[in-house]
Amino acid sequence: MQMNEPEAHFGTTPARRETGAVILDLKNISLSFGGVKALTDISFDVRQHEIRAIIGPNGAGKSSMLNVINGVYRPQQGEIVYRGEVRRNMDCHAAAKSGIARTFQNIALFKGMTVLDNIMTGRNLKMTSNFLMQALYWGPARREEIAHRIKAEEIIDFLEIQAIRKTPVGRLPYGLQKRVELGRALAAEPEILLLDEPMAGMNVEEKQDMCRFILDVNDQFGTTIVLIEHDMGVVMDISDRVVVLDYGKKIGDGTPDEVRGNQDVINAYLGVGC
Amino acid sequence: MAAPYLSVNNVEVIYDHVILVLKGVSLQVPQGKIVALLGANGAGKSTTLKTISTLLRGERGDVTKGEVQFKGERIDQLTPNELVRRGLSQVMEGRHCFGHLTIEENLLTGAYTRNASRSELKASLEKVYHYFPRLRERRGSQAGYTSGGEQQMCAIGRALMARPSMILLDEPSMGIAPQIVEEIFGIVKDLNSKENVSFLLAEQNTSIALRYADFGYILENGRVVMEGAAADLSCNEDVKEFYLGVSGAGRKSFRDMKFYRRRKRWLA
Amino acid sequence: MLMNFFFEVLIGGLLSGVMYALVAIGFVLIYKASGVFNFAQGAMVYFAALTCVGVMDKLGVSLWIALPITVAVMIVLGLAIERVVLRPLVNQPEITLFMATIGLAFFIEGLAQLMFGAQVRKLELPIEDVPSQYLMDNYNILVSQFDIMAAAVCGLLVTTLALLFSKTKVGRALRAVADDHQAALAVGIPLQRIWAVLWAVAGLVALVAGMLWGARNGVQFALTFVALKALPVLILGGFTSMPGAIVGGLIIGASEKLAEVYIGPIVGGGIEGWFPYVLALLFLLVRPEGLFGEKIIRRI
């Protein structure tokens, strides 16, 4: 019986992890849409196991940055070095295949499907049986489905959303949808997880939960995390390094404390009294 | 306390004929006050606001009990258009900008119910642009292509264009950079004190909401479980712990939250 | 001689295109307002034309008396549709609204025939469908004077509607409604009233189309099929654009005629049925929203 309380390994206190070598390196990325310059000559890197935050005022180009990383947008200039491979740009599917998963700012769940199905979609790249086998739902296909179902249930337990597993996601309140979206991304067992404002629209308590989930993922699986968030408390508390964007340009990069002290950042983003 | 400007009396809401979401919610907004509606995800805040603005019908929700009054008249049978005419505007959760319209056109649709002259419109636009300079820069882009925060500003600006006397704000701070959040609440306060606009705001960012609001309601599982002056609420220990994230020992780092806490509920 | 024939085919095609555009306009109106393809447009064309001749027949009045009566009927129909069908379906999926218009089509077809019978009728407009002598004599090109009038009417209609919907408040509101019903309601756009007006206008456009097509082909059930001719026009021109309806109509009309005449004989003829669709499809591959349609926004 698998549908019980969370497995122990999710709940234990993590040891402080080490951040490692550079896994993702973005070099001189520029991106524009017609006349709008969304990103101008931005370079930064992400190390293995770290939590890397991107902050900046609205419209600074944070989401665009994530879109570049996982291949939704193709930058006009610059290159991406991922796990030592140099790429001019990513392609969505290749990015997913090579272990980049993400969540979206405007929730992009599959509205007509249940929570469980949404999370199962996250595992699609790990499924190998062809559609004929699936149609017969027999032998390997069936075993595969059940094996992946077990994984999905683990994630459901981990995120504490057991009660809603069969609910169509369209009916869920905003905050839970965000959680489901995280679940879907986790289901892919990614190497890098890109999170676009995972805590928007949550109250403190829920944010605390969410932080916990993110930290645990980071600790337990060693997943590298790139995070966009407007809640400075969260960013300062959980991230290892922070990039600050403003008007498509990078105006700061460093540890939370360094960034907090950076006058440009204060002017552009944090405002006084922070 | 002044006579209620807006009052919701014991409403019960069912979605899709089977999902009971509001189980008898009552609340009042006095004229010229800011009232905060707080509560966890799924507590029914958005539903309450949609009930007031009668937008519920489009989502297959039914008000099965209770009534809503605005300026002393029942409004639950009116069309949203009529409500806007009477001065009640809503900013919906999740932005809902018109993707194909430019930011400026979006703002102009907000003034649909006003038979305003060109110059009046221009003045109103200027005011919104003054509040949100970012929108001025992006005025010509289609809203569908703008960033999340820009859309949120656009949605708020659009509601302001109707010059309402009462605004229902659903999570205005969502996805907005911190200093703009402060600005938005500044605008709320500003409109409230200068133009006597009343507000009912559903907000997750409890600390800032209680800072600006006069009065607060806490909603849980479709019921009002606590109400009181904002100042009282922010001193309440439970509220402090669950909604403000501060316990006796002061604010804790998000990194140090060790265990998943089972939420304490006022009503199980 | 060959050149001359080419031009005749071309002109004939362009004029047919105008007739298609006339029907397409009705679709565009509704699509603009609700993002839905109005399946009942063809039925409305039939209903309008049949009502007009039916009134002339039953009351024994002239066209000039029957026409205003029909205008009134079409307006009432538009208002009724909004009240009974659309209002309860605000904010529902597009496919649901689409299906509702299908139900509507059945209803209107039944109603029209119930009131006025199913037989084929003649509708005579004061202008005859014969080649214009003037053009024949001076340019040796054969164009029906009826077609010239149809083109004029269509041009007028499109210009008026396009002006009405381009920069005005109503035009903006329409686009808003098509984007998001809920949000449109929230900002106070009187969705119901707008729909009612637009359906009434669509009814009037259907009346114009019905009169012209009816005078040409007789008032009969087959008028409901002219909608099929308008479809490729719509996808080519873009579902949301008035000028698109005209330009699309002209392109489709001209190219389908040229194709039938010059390519048809090679492959066995009768290609007019699918050629416009294939042509429109090729266009769509380049511009998925048609020539003038609104770009579909896909941003995450």
Added chain:
Amino acid sequence: MLYREAGQFKTSYQADGQIFPILQDRIALLALMAVAIVAVPLLASPYALSAILIPFLIFSLAAIGLNILTGYAGQLSLGTAAFMAVGAFASYNFILRIPGLPVLLAFVLGGLSAALVGIAFGLPSLRIRGFYLAAATLATQFFVVWCLTKIPYLTNYSSSGVITAQPIVILGYVFDTPASKYLLVLAVVAVMALLAKNMIRSNVGRSWMAVRDMDVAAEVIGFRLMRTKLLAFAVSSFYCGVAGALYAYAYLGTVEPEAYNLDLSFRILFMIIIGGVGSVLGSFLGAAFIVLLPVMLNIVAHSLALPTSVASNLELMVFGALIIFFLIVEPHGLARLWQIGKEKLRLWPFPH
């Protein structure tokens, strides 16, 4: 307390992944199948079998096919009848030209031919969406019927372009009575519905729904848009193709290409919208609605002793009005209505 899932705990994911997780549903389904297989052929009149049940089942199959494409993969199509026509005419030609080819295999080959055509005409869907795609699929409809009238080879040079379905013989048994044809159709439809249900609850089905709900996100999490959409077109056309072959072989007998006209495409589309977009059950309910309602209306109208033309027109009006009525009651179709009914029943006797 008749309809409760309370107390039915699932002890494995396998059990939880069942098509009908609730015991009462399973019992009901078994009972239904038993009735369909045993009681119906024994008790139903030839009229009910050959004029109602057979077309109902065939239309259900076509509706499942369209539902896979439109309901699950989100690609609105108006070319269903064309795929049915391909299935029918291809089966006819396979049987005609390959002596001794088993009929069922011919149906499969017919379905595969339809699938190929489906893939070809599905290619534009990679760029075109929504009503634009729907209108564009009309190209399929007109082009296929045009081909069938233009290429005499396909109709075996019959002077009128009409084909006559060969007798259905499987392992020496001739399916010529209404009951036997009914059982054959039932078997095919039941098996294919089961396969469809399996696909839908597996990864393919999820890939379709993901593409339907949000294609960009689907791409980002690793589904390949092209493969997913084309697979949907292929599977859907396969279903339609088999349905088309059954339509010719088990129902009409002699068919002209015109029998697969736009009107038929629309009828199938009505079925899925009325029944429920994205629901296998809905395909059946919708088919029942569209097949049965006109018949019932016709019977009612005649019993009123109205003049026939009045009755016929009233029938049409009531049909249209009922469609609208049901949509207003439940925009998501009869399947959703059914589901809500069940949910209410589950709560009964407590209102909420």
Added chain:
Amino acid sequence: QPAEQYIALPSYRVGPYAAGGSGFYGGIIDYFNLVNLSGGVNGVKISWEECETEYNPSRGVECYERLKTKNGGATLVEPLSTGVAYGILDRLAVDKIPMTMIGYGRSDAANGKVFPYVFPLITSYWNQAAAMIKYLGDKEGGMAKLKGKKIVHLYHDSAFGKEPLPVLEALSKQYGFELIKIPVTPPGSEQQSQWLQIRQAKPDHVILWGWGSMNAVAIKTAQRNGFPREKILGVWWAGSEEDTVPTGDAAKGYSAMTFNTPGNYPVLDEIRKKLYDAGKGNMADASRIGSVYHMRGVSAAILWVEAIRTAQEKFGKGKRITGEQMRWGLENLNVDEARQKAIGAFGMLPVVKTSCEDHEGSGAVKVQQWDGKKWNAVTPNWIVGDKALTRQLLEESSAAYAAEKKITPACAK
């Protein structure tokens, strides 16, 4: 309770072809009522039931199945729709119910050895096509004059429009006229390109093989392009008031085939007097009495009633006959001039005499011309084309069908 002779009428009174359907079935029912008023056929009243098919094959099949078992079983069926007729073709022999296909459907069904239960009564498409060429030849002053002439076959691009091609092609070879085939995509609401092509080709004659709204459009488009209507000859499905009235004066001079002679007949007067004046007419509009479709319906009913009479003579007067017996009646029909006179329909339809080999029974047609108000016959005599040719085609085609269906051709008893 006296026995009733029950006939199934899967009819259509809504949809695109409702105009024709209401006239045709109206004519049938009017004649039935008339017969019943005078006591039925030797005392056997005729009963019937209608069912709306909307011209849709699938609904037609349902109607047939529903109607066939009622009232003790149907003994005849007539769907007036090719698609529906095909859908029930295979069921007829099993159910032992004869079907008539008056003026439509596959021409080779006239071979009763292969299609025992199918009766394309009066005339088939092939005989019509042959008669058309015969008429055009006569008009030119002899078949030999057809040599070098151009004839356009403007046709509904469907099985229906292509049906006469074997005959036309054979005749074009035989007489040396050029046959130009121009298809019109159904429903044919736009024909500008076709008529420009026709004008370009400058043909001597145009055969309009159209159906439904296509006909009016063809005539109107001819007018628009200044093509003389006198050169157009339509098939009988392009030769009713429904096809010409909507075109107004544009159809003046246009002629079309028919298997009824336009005019008034005593039987129509009776219908007018006994039924419509008493408010019992089937059509809403009494002015449609004697219209082409109505008369076609009356003719159909006349032939059926005669078949019943014939069968009763063999199987027992005053008794209800079965479907099988009805089949015999239809196969041994002889509605000669004397019989027509007795009915009050002399000359309204050609003489029909059927046999096992010939379920058609006639093949004779007339040409009628529209004068702007009504149809007038332009050929005083019935025209018959090259029946030897059509017979040969019929034998070949039905043999192929029999082979495909594994039927051994034989006359039923």
